[in-house]
Amino acid sequence: MGKIFQKPEALSDTITHYCPGCTHGVAHRLIAEVIDELGIHGRTVGIAPVGCAVLMYNYFTCDFQEAAHGRAPAMATGIKRVRPDLMVFTYQGDGDLASIGLSEIVHAANRGEKFTTIFINNAVYGMTGGQMAPTTMPDQRTTTSPFGRKPSEVGMPIRMAELLASLETPGYIVRQTLVKPKYVTRAKKAIKKAFMYQMENRCFSMVELLSTCPTNWGMTPVAATKWVEEKMMPYYRLGEFKTPEDD
Amino acid sequence: MSKVLMKGNEAIGEAAIRAGSLNYFAYPITPQSEVAEYLSRRMPEVGGVFLQGESEVAVSYMIFGAAACGERVFTTSSSPGISLMSEGISYITAAECPAVFVNIMRGGPGLGGILPSQADYFQATKGGGHGDYRLLVMAPASVQEAVEMVMQAFVLAEKYLNPVMILGDGLIGQMMEPVEFPEHLKVEPSNKDGWATSGMDTRKSSHRNLVKTLYLDPGELNAHNLKLKAKYERMQREEIRYETYNLNGDYEILIVSYGTMSRVCRTAIDNLKESGLEVGMIRPQHLFPFPGQAINDAAAKKGCRAVLSVEMSMGQMVEDVERSVIGKCPVHWYGKCGGEVPTPEEVMGEIRKIIE
Numbered sequence A: 001m002g003k004i005f006q007k008p009e010a011l012s013d014t015i016t017h018y019c020p021g022c023t024h025g026v027a028h029r030l031i032a033e034v035i036d037e038l039g040i041h042g043r044t045v046g047i048a049p050v051g052c053a054v055l056m057y058n059y060f061t062c063d064f065q066e067a068a069h070g071r072a073p074a075m076a077t078g079i080k081r082v083r084p085d086l087m088v089f090t091y092q093g094d095g096d097l098a099s100i101g102l103s104e105i106v107h108a109a110n111r112g113e114k115f116t117t118i119f120i121n122n123a124v125y126g127m128t129g130g131q132m133a134p135t136t137m138p139d140q141r142t143t144t145s146p147f148g149r150k151p152s153e154v155g156m157p158i159r160m161a162e163l164l165a166s167l168e169t170p171g172y173i174v175r176q177t178l179v180k181p182k183y184v185t186r187a188k189k190a191i192k193k194a195f196m197y198q199m200e201n202r203c204f205s206m207v208e209l210l211s212t213c214p215t216n217w218g219m220t221p222v223a224a225t226k227w228v229e230e231k232m233m234p235y236y237r238l239g240e241f242k243t244p245e246d247d
Numbered sequence B: 001m002s003k004v005l006m007k008g009n010e011a012i013g014e015a016a017i018r019a020g021s022l023n024y025f026a027y028p029i030t031p032q033s034e035v036a037e038y039l040s041r042r043m044p045e046v047g048g049v050f051l052q053g054e055s056e057v058a059v060s061y062m063i064f065g066a067a068a069c070g071e072r073v074f075t076t077s078s079s080p081g082i083s084l085m086s087e088g089i090s091y092i093t094a095a096e097c098p099a100v101f102v103n104i105m106r107g108g109p110g111l112g113g114i115l116p117s118q119a120d121y122f123q124a125t126k127g128g129g130h131g132d133y134r135l136l137v138m139a140p141a142s143v144q145e146a147v148e149m150v151m152q153a154f155v156l157a158e159k160y161l162n163p164v165m166i167l168g169d170g171l172i173g174q175m176m177e178p179v180e181f182p183e184h185l186k187v188e189p190s191n192k193d194g195w196a197t198s199g200m201d202t203r204k205s206s207h208r209n210l211v212k213t214l215y216l217d218p219g220e221l222n223a224h225n226l227k228l229k230a231k232y233e234r235m236q237r238e239e240i241r242y243e244t245y246n247l248n249g250d251y252e253i254l255i256v257s258y259g260t261m262s263r264v265c266r267t268a269i270d271n272l273k274e275s276g277l278e279v280g281m282i283r284p285q286h287l288f289p290f291p292g293q294a295i296n297d298a299a300a301k302k303g304c305r306a307v308l309s310v311e312m313s314m315g316q317m318v319e320d321v322e323r324s325v326i327g328k329c330p331v332h333w334y335g336k337c338g339g340e341v342p343t344p345e346e347v348m349g350e351i352r353k354i355i356e
């Protein structure tokens, strides 16, 4: 009898450092499954962010580069321009992608760079202890918005998928979440589609994943899951915002 | 090969191609935008990569990403742009990837001006970005030398797995001079299978490669820094380059000067010789590693009364000169950095002042 469930080859045996209930691990697994299914392990280069996932290369078995905070899309651009045959993905948090690296992601998407970005939106800076991010929800308390995020002072959360989808350059831009099995299945489909567009040399692709940070949200994993559904999903709509077929 | 008349900036771009670097990322800035303009036409002819990035910050990471794949890659910029690239430069040194950065310096600080300057000496030789790192810094004094240094820079970057910087003043970029290009560089980047993220399929070993700069364990980070330090010490043993002028006979004053400024000093030295005053010069061709011992020996020579550092800055290299002379005789500084290159007469006047 064949195995029906096993660890993807693209994942190593290393035990992750993520907190209980954190969705970073789920995202890793989905990416690894897609790498296995597409048979691209030997020509994939991942780019780790600065954020909770900075050590993600310890959990993957393919080539990896570790970026500076926010600069992964520029590094991916460098790789794809000189080695278009490689499959390249960046993995970035919301502080990394939507704040310090906003310029890099917008311009890479606008140039139509042929790499894939996995964007982990957990509405806080996880690694540095839960400070406010550009994606933090109105009234959400963080260590640097102790009275709740005040849109009158710091604006509304940035919707990255919508922002990138507004660019005229063709791309694949989608938002999913990882908080329930039914969503996880859709997230995996989106990641696979994103990688396939890259394989076909079609376009830039970004999969935004609404994620949890129970530790910094001060919630149990179950409560965090509920919070994503109740607070984040009405504002951050799930679905495909753009596909290369649109154009 | 015959000589061709070329502007410094274009010659620099062509030299990199002949060194086998078919990958160029840049952001426009005066006085070196001609490199990007030249390469935007030339790279497609040779099947190379030309990309104008969105900022110098992004460019430095495009360089990092490409270099980490084991491909020859370079960029050119000028002072404010190099400030923005300094973050990336720190990461690239930490990750031990080879790359070439050309800085055609303009006046600073801030926006400064667009005329020639040598005010980025500290930035190039002492850091600029954070952490304990060094760049091998080459300082051409002519378009011909710029061409040769650019080509050699790739060899050195790969030898040390460390970025190399070409530090030229605006005149080197803007000047038209006859140049002769050396043979195409035949050497392929070696040893990259052991570290480059070129995709596991492209290598013989089944080992995956990881290019990183984070070392959370204090012992590991210290060991990493010691390894880098050993490389910089090897550069100090093997890569000191300088040229001497009028140093064989007796001289009363020793000049230390580099780049375009050293050419003016040569004229001053020739003129003073006619009036019976002997002045010698050491021109560092590499600024890091610095020719400290040679300067010390020359300053210690009988009859040498003082050392003068002549530079288009408010006194930066003079600190390394003082450190080299170690009190053997008085060290002076002369320079300007508004964009006007000091004239031979001004240098001569300064020397006469020291003599009196």
Ligand SMILES: Cc1ncc(C[n+]2csc(CCOP(=O)(O)OP(=O)(O)O)c2C)c(N)n1
Pocket: A050, A051, A052, A053, A069, A092, A093, A094, A095, A096, A097, A120, A122, A124, A125, A126, A127, A128, A133
């Ligand atoms: C230039 C720079 N500025 C600041 C930091 C500190 N820093 C590290 S991670 C981080 C935020 C990470 O948050 P996010 O990108 O949302 O990732 P998460 O940890 O939430 O997954 C910050 C500010 C840094 N490493 N580099």
Ligand code: SF4
Pocket: A017, A018, A019, A021, A022, A023, A024, A052, A122, A126, A127, A212, A213, A214, A215, A216
């Ligand atoms: S701090 Fe938050 S994002 Fe980071 S590992 Fe813990 S739960 Fe996950």
Ligand SMILES: [Mg+2]
Pocket: A093, A094, A095, A120, A121, A122, A123, A124, A125, A126, A133
């Ligand atoms: Mg985050």
